[in-house]
Amino acid sequence: MKVAITSGKAEGPTKLNAFDNALLDAGIGDVNLIKVSSIIPAHTQIVELTKLTPGDMINCVLSYKSSNNPGDLISAAIAVATSSDFGCVIEHGGINEEPENIRKEAISMAKYMMEVRKLEIKELIVEEINHEVIDLGAVVASLVYLGD
Amino acid sequence: MKVAITSGKAEGPTKLNAFDNALLDAGIGDVNLIKVSSIIPAHTQIVELTKLTPGDMINCVLSYKSSNNPGDLISAAIAVATSSDFGCVIEHGGINEEPENIRKEAISMAKYMMEVRKLEIKELIVEEINHEVIDLGAVVASLVYLGD
Amino acid sequence: MKVAITSGKAEGPTKLNAFDNALLDAGIGDVNLIKVSSIIPAHTQIVELTKLTPGDMINCVLSYKSSNNPGDLISAAIAVATSSDFGCVIEHGGINEEPENIRKEAISMAKYMMEVRKLEIKELIVEEINHEVIDLGAVVASLVYLGD
Numbered sequence: 483m484k485v486a487i488t489s490g491k492a493e494g495p496t497k498l499n500a501f502d503n504a505l506l507d508a509g510i511g512d513v514n515l516i517k518v519s520s521i522i523p524a525h526t527q528i529v530e531l532t533k534l535t536p537g538d539m540i541n542c543v544l545s546y547k548s549s550n551n552p553g554d555l556i557s558a559a560i561a562v563a564t565s566s567d568f569g570c571v572i573e574h575g576g577i578n579e580e581p582e583n584i585r586k587e588a589i590s591m592a593k594y595m596m597e598v599r600k601l602e603i604k605e606l607i608v609e610e611i612n613h614e615v616i617d618l619g620a621v622v623a624s625l626v627y628l629g630d
Numbered sequence: 631m632k633v634a635i636t637s638g639k640a641e642g643p644t645k646l647n648a649f650d651n652a653l654l655d656a657g658i659g660d661v662n663l664i665k666v667s668s669i670i671p672a673h674t675q676i677v678e679l680t681k682l683t684p685g686d687m688i689n690c691v692l693s694y695k696s697s698n699n700p701g702d703l704i705s706a707a708i709a710v711a712t713s714s715d716f717g718c719v720i721e722h723g724g725i726n727e728e729p730e731n732i733r734k735e736a737i738s739m740a741k742y743m744m745e746v747r748k749l750e751i752k753e754l755i756v757e758e759i760n761h762e763v764i765d766l767g768a769v770v771a772s773l774v775y776l777g778d
Numbered sequence: 779m780k781v782a783i784t785s786g787k788a789e790g791p792t793k794l795n796a797f798d799n800a801l802l803d804a805g806i807g808d809v810n811l812i813k814v815s816s817i818i819p820a821h822t823q824i825v826e827l828t829k830l831t832p833g834d835m836i837n838c839v840l841s842y843k844s845s846n847n848p849g850d851l852i853s854a855a856i857a858v859a860t861s862s863d864f865g866c867v868i869e870h871g872g873i874n875e876e877p878e879n880i881r882k883e884a885i886s887m888a889k890y891m892m893e894v895r896k897l898e899i900k901e902l903i904v905e906e907i908n909h910e911v912i913d914l915g916a917v918v919a920s921l922v923y924l925g926d
Contacts, residue, residue: 483833496735498720499742502668506746512716514666514689514775518810520798523833536716537631537671539689539775541810541835568808568832572794587792594795598802627810627835644883646868647890650816654894660864662814662837662923684864685779685819687837687923 483523483630486531487560489611489623497548500620504546508622512536517544518627520595522562522569528607531626541627545573548620557581558623559610561588563596563603570595571625581612631671631778634679635708637759637771645696648768652694656770660684665692666775668743670710670717676755679774689775693721696768705729706771707758709736711744711751718743719773729760779819779926782827783856785907785919793844796916800842804918808832813840814923816891818858818865824903827922837923841869844916853877854919855906857884859892859899866891867921877908 490508494500505511513534518541534540545558558575572595574588585608596603613621638656642648653659661682666689682688693706706723720743722736733756744751761769786804790796801807809830814837830836841854854871868891870884881904892899909917 495742496739498722498739499746502743503746505667512669512747514669516664516666516689516812518812518835519801521808521810521833523831526833535671537669537674539666541812574794591792591794594791595798598795598799599808643890644887646870646887647894650891651894653815660817660895662817664812664814664837683819685817685822687814 483526484529484628485522485526486529486626486628487562487607487609488531488626489558489609491611491613491621493616493619497618500548500618501546504620504622508624510624510626513538513540515544516541520571522571524568526569543571543573543625545575545623547575547577549577549615550618552615552617554578554615555612556615556619556621557584557612558621559584559588559608560623560625561592561608562625563592564605565601565603567601581610585610631674632677632776633670633674634677634774634776635710635755635757636679636774637706637757639759639761639769641764641767645766648696648766649694652768652770656772658772658774661686661688663692664689668719670719672716674717691719691721691773693723693771695723695725697725697763698766700763700765702726702763703760704763704767704769705732705760706769707732707736707756708771708773709740710755710773711740712753713749713751715749729758733758779822780825780924781818781822782825782922782924783858783903783905784827784922785854785905787907787909787917789912789915793914796844796914797842800916800918804920806920806922809834809836811840812837816867818867820864822865839867839869839921841871841919843871843873845873845911846914848911848913850874850911851908852911852915852917853880853908854917855880855884855904856919856921857888857904858921859888860901861897861899863897877906881906
């Protein structure tokens with residue numbers, strides 16, 4: 483399996499459009515996203531996000547936050563822990579929380595998932611995005627399953 | 631890809647049953663729906679909903695509203711914009727909102743999605759359903775992916 | 779199609795980790811769950827949950843409750859009704875409700891789904907789990923689609 487990690491942020495005229503714009507900013511706006519929970523198979527390669535075919539059905543772990551309160555700080559994060567066997571993925575986010583805390587909590591949750599599975603962490607990657615809302619903003623962070 | 635657009639409304643003894651009855655009314659109650667977001671591939675044909683095999687896994691964009699407040703007007707809408715390339719789908723809904731506004735907002739959001747992608751709209755279709763709640767009602771509108 | 783019915787309960791340091799631990803307790807923590815609604819095809823066999831390959835994409839009907847209020851009783855249930863044709867699945871749950879009522883409501887909703895489809899019930903199975911929260915707990919009940 484190949485997976486890519488990405489994130490995006492945007493403003494928009496409606497909540498749905500801001501979300502859509504953030505997906506476009508993340509490079510995953512032109513596909514059909516199917517939300518899944520939270521494991522990457524053994525021998526998964528983490529690669530750069532490639533150009534996806536519009537309309538494809540794409541499995542992903544997705545973190546999403548939006549706000550229409552100007553000045554709000556919105557955050558989305560994905561943490562991925564790999565091992566010599568399979569790995570774990572965490573989605574996390576917040577509104578008006580310290581980005582550093584969001585990051586720490588995401589890492590801590592991913593570490594805990596590996597611990598309870600007795601998997602030794604080989605690599606731990608966090609993708610995090612923050613956005614200060616102007617009018618109506620959205621952030622997304624995602625791990626995208628790209629197939630073999 | 632072939633897709634169908636459909637909608638349904640119903641009452642039911644519980645929220646879940648009202649939802650299920652509305653899906654049956656829409657002709658998609660006997661399958662397993664998997665919610666996806668919101669793009670139709672290039673060369674998609676919009677067709678009449680065919681009889682689906684019970685228990686099939688069916689991807690769909692789904693708008694759903696329910697209420698157990700007698701007299702409430704519940705609305706669900708799907709707007710689909712096509713181009714010579716790929717197209718965009720919006721789900722929208724509301725409770726006690728002007729159906730005409732729901733429709734206008736759905737159209738406006740679909741138009742905006744096409745605009746930010748620089749896609750020229752060939753066709754814009756809106757499916758909309760409204761229901762005045764008697765005891766416990768539900769409405770659904772859906773774009774259903776039927777495969778090739 | 780083969781399906782398995784399972785449930786699990788757990789505590790955890792965060793809501794997400796408690797959920798993950800409950801999935802592990804149910805034997806479905808190491809896969810990617812895709813939520814679907816609520817039909818089993820004709821000729822479905824209900825089997826014991828087998829060991830799943832970590833990272834596999836697995837369709838399921840999922841009931842999930844969590845609470846961080848010590849002493850809360852959290853409940854999740856799945857009811858499955860089969861016929862000589864296809865069958866119906868209900869997810870149900872509650873917080874501080876009588877487990878017996880949760881079970882009765884799940885059965886009643888599954889029966890009603892079969893009734894409106896004019897399907898005669900051959901077998902009706904309920905899987906139910908209850909947990910009294912210590913610090914932060916979660917319960918899950920699930921029907922898992924295992925393929926052919």
